[in-house]
Amino acid sequence: MHCLVERIAQVMMLAIFVFVILYKFIKATSGAPVPTIRALPPLDAIKEAIGRAVEMGRPVHHSMGMSQLTSGASETLVSAAVLEYVAGLTANTGADLIVTIRHPEVLPVAQEIVRVAYVKAGKPEAYKPSMIRYLSSTQWSYVAGAMGIMQREKVAANILIGSFAAESILLSEAGNRIGAMQIGGGSGFGGNLAFLAVCCDYCLYADEMYAARAYLTKDPIQIAGISAQDIYKLFVLGLLIIGLLLYRYTDWLYKILSI
Amino acid sequence: MMYLAFIKSKQIPLAITVIITIFMLLEYYYPEPIVKNISKDIRDWSVIIAAFALGLGAANLLRVHSQNIQRRTKDIWPFSILLIFTLLLFFGIGVIFGIEHPAYNWLYVNGYLILYSAVFSLISFYVITSFYRAMSVRSLESGLLIVCAIFSMFRNTPAVISIFPYLDTIGSWLLDVPNAGVERAAIITTAIGVIAFSLRVLLGRERAQLGE
Amino acid sequence: MTMKKNTVLKDWLRARATIILQIFLCLSVALPIIKPIGLPVPISTYTKGVYEIVESIEPGSIVLFTNDVSAGGWGEMASPTIAVMQHLFRRPVKIVFVDFFEDSPILTEIALNKVDKDDKVYGVDYVHLGFIPGYEMAIAMFAKSIWTAFPADYHGTALNELPLMANLKDASDFDIQIETQTVPAVPTSFMLQHIHSPYNVPLVVLSTAVSSPGLMPYLASGDISGITIGVKGGAEYEILIKTPGSGAATMDAMSTSHLLLITVLIIGNVFYFIKKYRRP
């Protein structure tokens, strides 16, 4: 267990973040102008990919990623937010949508999102529950199923945004082989994300993924959240530089850290 | 009528999420026995709820595949029969006789585990074709990526290392300095992204989980 | 005429590039396994260090071998695990095997079956205690009291029937710990926190290539006494103990397949540039 000082430091770091984000929210609600987010080409490309699928008359595949709701919740929810956008587009353009799911508790979330998107587009009759397919909870059985579906149904757009481990290479290269336009995205960093970056036409890296919903909806309050996140990043950067200088030129910090 | 509309609204699930999150945080920052016990119970509950969700998954599989059989979907419906049959058989053995039963064990070891490593090792086949097709020098960025990948692969080629030992030094340096620097930056920014995203969910701005 | 033939051949090759590449990959792996080439393997200082540590364990010492390899990681970790186990069985020491990950006990048994045990007797010279669930909690409990954590060994024998266990009460009774590590569920930091720091047991880690960079700071600070890295470390260890196992063949296959991949990468780029700059 951590000592008291460490716990207080952690709570303070969290509290500062909550404060910054609340401040930005309140300011944005009162109508202050919000900054623009820099371009994220992968998210712009989703529209193009779905348009291409409509032209070719082939379906769109969206994977909800490998994480659950109880662990890696944020990655699953980002994937869900992108799914909302994708389902809205497929509902409006009439493209077929296939959503593949690994963990069963993600299934009701995805079903609800797609259903609501089709109702909002005024086409509730076009929504079919079998668009969302559970491919069982083992990592590799999910991958086997998803690769089978991609190759059998000849998907034209392949959207892999979420958390992906070793299977990133299988899913993205399988999409490459059938000539699908691919948009990838994953948090963190490592060899698995690197394969996604190499094999997909567009890819969201690390933190970019969490800005997806704000970028897609252009909701000023959400963009205010992104701007708060940037301020916090600068704050951490500042802490880092101050820490480096103090560690170099004083010795009390060294003593504290070595306890 | 007004009460019902409130209960049906999305505010209650949101409130539940906020309360549960706060308990999870309290357990970490204020580890008193009472808080710890409650949050342990909550985690147990989440395990049970997630287990109940498996029924939804099975229902989805049965629905999709019985549709396939009904409509005689070309080239697929016989396999759908196989899927439903295997599912019910394996589940039946497991629940009625327990997972220690030899029949269950036979299917687990010779079916499940073999398939598991078979799909896992498919990766290598896909690595080589992606190297051929997807990794070409289109820009400065992709050029840098490929050059670094080659040097880092030399490090894992023992025959080359024993002839040119300095390639090992270059590979280790790449791993220890540039790669570690990028990785640390990605960890920090991703963590900030996760916290910001979670706070937006808790403040009710991201409601994907509620189907909105 | 020759022109036409040429394009036919090219089209045929282009359509089958995927399959040809995959066949090459299989050959580059299978041939060295069937007939090992014996490509040179340089021995790193890390592996040499671990070898010297094991070689210098005092006779009669008790070694704690914690195996936390997952089924998926066994491909990489089989060679170092078996090699170090084999070395331990040749030394006059007593060994206790424990598993803190659910996949590991069966892998420990597989490894024990492959090792030549000389005249060591189960229960007297070595014991396999098996697996207890709980990861970090399990490790903490084991360190405090072995007998509460494990009422019986892997085969169901009660501990008081095993002579080796008679004098083992908590983690301070071990002279050195060797750990294999592949899963994030049981990281090395748990071992440092619950066994190394409170009971002052030196720790040697057999690590995967992926997690080794994360362990380097501990090695530098002296918390970890030695480390072997991935299948490479296993192959080097097999050379040091002069017992060829799967590691040596793996090293040959590793060399050939990596060279193939690098060649493919370069050829692919040459084709890309030819296509880009040739006038139509």
Add this chain to the structure above:
Amino acid sequence: MVDLITSSGIWFGALLNIFIWSLVFKENRFYRFAEYMFIALSAAHFSVLGVKSILTTGWIPLSTGKISYIIPFILGFLLYARFWDNWRWLSNWPIAILVGVGLGLGIRGAVDVSIIGQIKSTMTLAVFKNPVQAGNNILFVIILISVIAYFLFTFALKGPVGRGYYYLTRLGRLALMAGFGIALGSTVAVRLSLFISQWIFLIRDFLRIV
């Protein structure tokens, strides 16, 4: 009898393995057989484990007097409310609990290990023993700062500062790509070692060539 069971198992497993690997040529009926088999086995296995965990984590505490454990059972059944349109809204409640647990665990890990832990270990880079280490540490910190700068989304600066910021983010992007290359190269080795061990099994244990 025992031999028959064992050898039939090896043949069954080997066939399934070959069926899966046949995907590298083309999607075909054999692959589909193995794929559907795998999905069924995995779904059934996890359902069996689910039933077991409902019994051990839920039913045993409940039957020994922990009344509060009735709650997850009710919530678990509420998941199925979505099959009736009038009660669909109720199925959001159990989901809300799962999301709450997930977010809570995510936040505390992020603050502790990923932010404070990383800052702490970066600080120690400020002290170095020799010029080589000094160069490495300075490069490390520059890369770290430039990649963090690349991940800023809402800054549009003008003038000379803006130009400096542009070059910093450009450096960050290049470093990111180099990092991807290095990570990719070392991941390949891990994937190949699994592939090689599969071949060792196939050649030495199954075919017994060597």
